[in-house]
Amino acid sequence: xxxxxxxxxxxxxxxxxxxxxxxxxxxxxxxxxxxxxxxxxxxxxxxxxxxxxxxxxxxxxxxxxxxxxxxxxxxxxxxxxxxxxxxxxxxxxxxxxxxxxxxxxxxxxxxxxxxxxxxxxxxxxxxxxxxxxxxxxxxxxxxxxxxxxxxxxxxxxxxxxxxxxxxxxxxxxxxxxxxxxxxxxxxxxxxxxxxxxxxxxxxxxxxxxxxxxxxxxxxxxxxxxxxxxxxxxxxxxxxxxxxxxxxxxxxxxxxxxxxxxxxxxxxxxxxxxxxxxxxxxxxxxxxxxxxxxxxxxxxxxxxxxxxxxxxxxxxxxxxxxxxxxxxxxxxxx
Amino acid sequence: xxxxxxxxxxxxxxxxxxxxxxxxxxxxxxxxxxxxxxxxxxxxxxxxxxxxxxxxxxxxxxxxxxxxxxxxxxxxxxxxxxxxxxxxxxxxxxxxxxxxxxxxxxxxxxxxxxxxxxxxxxxxxxxxxxxxxxxxxxxxxxxxxxxxxxxxxxxxxxxxxxxxxxxxxxxxxxxxxxxxxxxxxxxxxxxxxxxxxxxxxxxxxxxxxxxxxxxxxxxxxxxxxxxxxxxxxxxx
Numbered sequence: 001x002x003x004x005x006x007x008x009x010x011x012x013x014x015x016x017x018x019x020x021x022x023x024x025x026x027x028x029x030x031x032x033x034x035x036x037x038x039x040x041x042x043x044x045x046x047x048x049x050x051x052x053x054x055x056x057x058x059x060x061x062x063x064x065x066x067x068x069x070x071x072x073x074x075x076x077x078x079x080x081x082x083x084x085x086x087x088x089x090x091x092x093x094x095x096x097x098x099x100x101x102x103x104x105x106x107x108x109x110x111x112x113x114x115x116x117x118x119x120x121x122x123x124x125x126x127x128x129x130x131x132x133x134x135x136x137x138x139x140x141x142x143x144x145x146x147x148x149x150x151x152x153x154x155x156x157x158x159x160x161x162x163x164x165x166x167x168x169x170x171x172x173x174x175x176x177x178x179x180x181x182x183x184x185x186x187x188x189x190x191x192x193x194x195x196x197x198x199x200x201x202x203x204x205x206x207x208x209x210x211x212x213x214x215x216x217x218x219x220x221x222x223x224x225x226x227x228x229x230x231x232x233x234x235x236x237x238x239x240x241x242x243x244x245x246x247x248x249x250x251x252x253x254x255x256x257x258x259x260x261x262x263x264x265x266x267x268x269x270x271x272x273x274x275x276x277x278x279x280x281x282x283x284x285x286x287x288x289x290x291x292x293x294x295x296x297x298x299x300x301x302x303x304x305x306x307x308x309x310x311x312x313x314x315x316x317x318x319x320x321x322x323x324x325x326x327x328x329x330x331x332x333x
Numbered sequence: 334x335x336x337x338x339x340x341x342x343x344x345x346x347x348x349x350x351x352x353x354x355x356x357x358x359x360x361x362x363x364x365x366x367x368x369x370x371x372x373x374x375x376x377x378x379x380x381x382x383x384x385x386x387x388x389x390x391x392x393x394x395x396x397x398x399x400x401x402x403x404x405x406x407x408x409x410x411x412x413x414x415x416x417x418x419x420x421x422x423x424x425x426x427x428x429x430x431x432x433x434x435x436x437x438x439x440x441x442x443x444x445x446x447x448x449x450x451x452x453x454x455x456x457x458x459x460x461x462x463x464x465x466x467x468x469x470x471x472x473x474x475x476x477x478x479x480x481x482x483x484x485x486x487x488x489x490x491x492x493x494x495x496x497x498x499x500x501x502x503x504x505x506x507x508x509x510x511x512x513x514x515x516x517x518x519x520x521x522x523x524x525x526x527x528x529x530x531x532x533x534x535x536x537x538x539x540x541x542x543x544x545x546x547x548x549x550x551x552x553x554x555x556x557x558x559x560x561x562x563x564x565x566x567x568x569x
Contacts, residue, residue, distance in 0.1 A: 071470075091476075093476065095474055102467060102470060102474070104470075106469075106471025108486055109465070109468065109563055110489045110492075111563075119472075152562075165471075168475075169475075
């Protein structure tokens with residue numbers, strides 16, 4: 001009698017509902033300094049979205065993030081997690097409900113990978129069996145073989161450690177995650193891989209995420225919304241990536257997103273995002289697959305010295321023509 | 334007391350025999366084999382004094398270090414006071430203590446404990462200071478209370494340094510315990526100084542000191558390896 005079909009564990013089932021996060025005039029002033037580190041920051045991160053805090057060093061982005069879980073105390077104003085102020089909560093209990101990932105990862109070198117991941121569930125007093133199940137579920141989620149569970153952090157590569165850092169933050173299924181330059185210490189190639197991996201993961205787990213970075217490209221890539229802070233902890237603009245690239249709120253934002261913001265905007269779109277009626281009838285030029293990123297399509301046209309290319313669908317059938325004029329309009333639009 | 338010492342000096346039977354190995358104050362395996370028993374008590378005393386002193390010293394120094402870890406301003410004064418105790422010649426300390434605690438094991442233990450404090454205190458502090466800041470930050474950020482952070486993260490990570498301090502404390506205490514006979518507390522030192530002319534005696538009693546130091550050192554090292562599995566080789 002084989003009873004293989006026992007209770008199926010279907011991976012991360014039933015995630016806890018993400019919560020809305022609101023900064024309400026949140027201010028941090030350090031004693032003995034006249035200017036604030038974070039100055040009256042007000043913004044709302046809808047549940048399940050990634051909000052990237054980005055800006056030059058000294059803009060207070062990390063301070064703003066660390067006020068959320070009270071690693072830094074709020075001087076003025078408030079921060080609401082799921083509508084509740086964090087100020088009157090027990091800091092340790094609050095932190096156990098908020099995932100926390102830092103650039104240096106901060107895995108405990110003396111604990112195995114499994115024990116590292118189990119940190120918060122243990123603090124919350126979960127049963128051994130439940131913790132064990134959860135650890136293996138998370139290892140699978142981040143794509144690490146389960147024999148890694150008994151290794152120590154020094155026995156893993158940088159990328160693997162970073163994944164474990166994310167798994168550890170997710171362990172107790174927090175509705176909100178704070179990530180401070182989580183991929184900052186990873187080499188560029190692996191960083192890109194970790195970014196897309198994380199976006200795929202987020203599509204599944206739908207957490208509310210505050211993501212800090214100094215890299216505008218990473219911000220554009222990861223953010224549903226981007227909050228650009230300028231030195232002195234003032235919010236310069238809070239909008240979607242394409243909105244920021246299209247309509248920078250001021251000279252600072254314009255400068256910060258870079259001279260190539262038109263190209264960055266093209267990088268956000270694919271050929272398939274262009275309405276069919278805006279594609280002319282195909283008349284020669286280099287072949288452009290319909291899922292090409294517009295920036296790459298432009299580069300391709302320039303490469304061939306052509307002003308238009310032939311757009312083909314997945315079967316190789318020509319479906320229209322993409323012209324440099326169209327691209328110029330989209331970059332500016 | 335002087336009578337007892339005098340009796341100790343009469344280790345050998347000096348009847349009219351041709352000058353034997355023993356009479357020539359030589360290194361005599363036969364004599365050693367026959368007189369092994371006489372070193373048993375001093376050895377046990379020596380072990381007891383060492384272990385008791387290091388244990389008490391550890392409890393005191395470790396507690397001081399935990400207190401000073403959170404109140405950094407306490408580190409310099411504690412280092413200075415334990416430093417004075419460390420540099421004070423132990424023989425002088427015995428005589429200073431005589432009017433207070435008299436002769437015997439109590440005096441010896443107080444002196445030995447005083448001597449071990451600095452070594453252990455400094456190593457616990459160093460170990461705690463060397464805990465990677467990001468591990469501390471991650472721990473706090475995940476909601477470990479200060480106490481949980483100390484016992485679950487900081488102290489385990491400080492173990493290699495703490496155990497290193499313990500090893501130094503144990504080996505130096507074994508050496509110092511060889512002097513506590515001056516305070517009338519026995520130990521292998523008493524056996525050595527009972528007859529410093531007689532090579533067999535010096536080699537056995539002195540040798541036991543060395544062996545004891547090595548064995549205790551290796552024991553602490555073994556315990557350290559056992560309780561810090563993560564420090565062993567990176568490769569699997």
